[in-house]
Amino acid sequence: MRRLVYLLPILLVAALVAVFWRGLDPARDKSALPSALIGQPAPALDLPPLREGDPSFSLAAFKGKPVAVNFFASWCLPCRAEHPLLSRIGDEFGIPVVGIAYKDTAANARGYLAELGDPYAAIGQDESGRAGIEFGLTGVPETYILDGEGIIRYRLAGPISPENFADQLAPEIRAVLQ
Amino acid sequence: MTAWRALLAVLILALAWPAMAQEAQLADPQLEQRARDLAREIRCVVCQAQSVADSDADIAKDMRILIREQIVGGRSDQEIRDYLVARYGDFVLFEPPFKASTYVLWIGPFALFGLALLGTVVFFRRRAASPGAVTALSAEEQRRVAELLAEGDNQTLDKGPGDKGPGDKGSGA
Numbered sequence: 001m002r003r004l005v006y007l008l009p010i011l012l013v014a015a016l017v018a019v020f021w022r023g024l025d026p027a028r029d030k031s032a033l034p035s036a037l038i039g040q041p042a043p044a045l046d047l048p049p050l051r052e053g054d055p056s057f058s059l060a061a062f063k064g065k066p067v068a069v070n071f072f073a074s075w076c077l078p079c080r081a082e083h084p085l086l087s088r089i090g091d092e093f094g095i096p097v098v099g100i101a102y103k104d105t106a107a108n109a110r111g112y113l114a115e116l117g118d119p120y121a122a123i124g125q126d127e128s129g130r131a132g133i134e135f136g137l138t139g140v141p142e143t144y145i146l147d148g149e150g151i152i153r154y155r156l157a158g159p160i161s162p163e164n165f166a167d168q169l170a171p172e173i174r175a176v177l178q
Numbered sequence: 179m180t181a182w183r184a185l186l187a188v189l190i191l192a193l194a195w196p197a198m199a200q201e202a203q204l205a206d207p208q209l210e211q212r213a214r215d216l217a218r219e220i221r222c223v224v225c226q227a228q229s230v231a232d233s234d235a236d237i238a239k240d241m242r243i244l245i246r247e248q249i250v251g252g253r254s255d256q257e258i259r260d261y262l263v264a265r266y267g268d269f270v271l272f273e274p275p276f277k278a279s280t281y282v283l284w285i286g287p288f289a290l291f292g293l294a295l296l297g298t299v300v301f302f303r304r305r306a307a308s309p310g311a312v313t314a315l316s317a318e319e320q321r322r323v324a325e326l327l328a329e330g331d332n333q334t335l336d337k338g339p340g341d342k343g344p345g346d347k348g349s350g351a
Contacts (some may be wrong), residue, residue, distance in 0.1 A: 034262060035267070036265055036266055036267035037264075038263060038265070040264075055249075103236065103240075128243075129236070129237065129238065129240040130240070130244070132237070133237075133240060133241065133244060133265065134265065135265070136265035136266050136267075138223045138224055138237070138266075139224060139237075139239075
């Protein structure tokens with residue numbers, strides 16, 4: 001018993017070292033916040049459609065099948081970088097990609113898609129940024145994977161890259177499709 | 179020159195002015211005060227060390243608008259907090275809630291202090307109780323001390339037969 005008491009400080013220091021070591025891990029993304037909405041039903045977004053002539057945008061309309069929700073903006077540079085990869089989601093997995101034009105004017109967002117191509121099944125316009133807050137968004141781009149029940153299964157904060165597409169996004173979509 | 183100074187003063191004022199006071203405010207000063215108090219409790223999710231009330235970030239501004247809207251809509255402070263926590267997690271609150279996963283955070287420092295206090299008390303108690311402890315001097319020791327002190331008064335320190343120096347603990351009884 002006495003011996004154990006003498007061991008206590010050593011154990012405490014070892015525990016502290018473990019905690020600090022984890023904090024110093026360069027691979028750990030310090031800005032990555034845990035997403036509170038994973039496993040929760042996605043907010044039912046009803047927004048004006050970005051494309052002229054489209055019916056009004058409703059995320060609930062996609063319930064019944066998995067869907068990817070992508071927040072983008074014409075003023076967002078990383079969005080340009082990930083843009084070509086968005087169509088790969090539909091091409092490889094056959095699920096619709098829904099776009100939300102976050103804090104953007106309709107004219108600018110339309111011009112952006114006219115320039116880069118439009119990979120979206122439907123686009124909601126979120127000029128006030130409220131839909132972003134509903135989703136717990138911290139910036140653009142962000143991509144969410146919803147299952148057939150409309151439950152948020154995965155969130156990718158930041159641009160899709162060929163690397164995280166293969167390592168993270170694709171396995172998550174496959175898991176939702178099963 | 180004076181124009182530059184005036185411009186500088188305006189710039190400094192603009193920077194020092196809380197972001198919340200620069201935008202559309204609620205007509206009812208009581209509700210506006212509630213919105214400001216609440217915004218100070220909410221962390222800006224992109225700046226991390228600033229409250230929504232202080233931040234100039236776009237999303238902080240949107241959250242201030244949301245807080246004001248919900249207050250006008252009759253929601254309680256707790257309902258608004260819950261709304262934001264549901265979307266951004268406990269992270270949005272500057273003060274973490276008291277629950278199972280944060281017990282260590284809240285109680286840890288006090289527990290550690292209590293443990294240290296307990297350890298100190300036990301240490302001194304034990305030392306006092308142990309047989310080799312220095313307690314009061316016996317009559318024999320008192321006599322020797324008096325003798326040595328008397329010698330020190332009369333002689334130079336390096337000569338006396340009983341003189342061992344003040345730091346020498348090997349001497350005596």
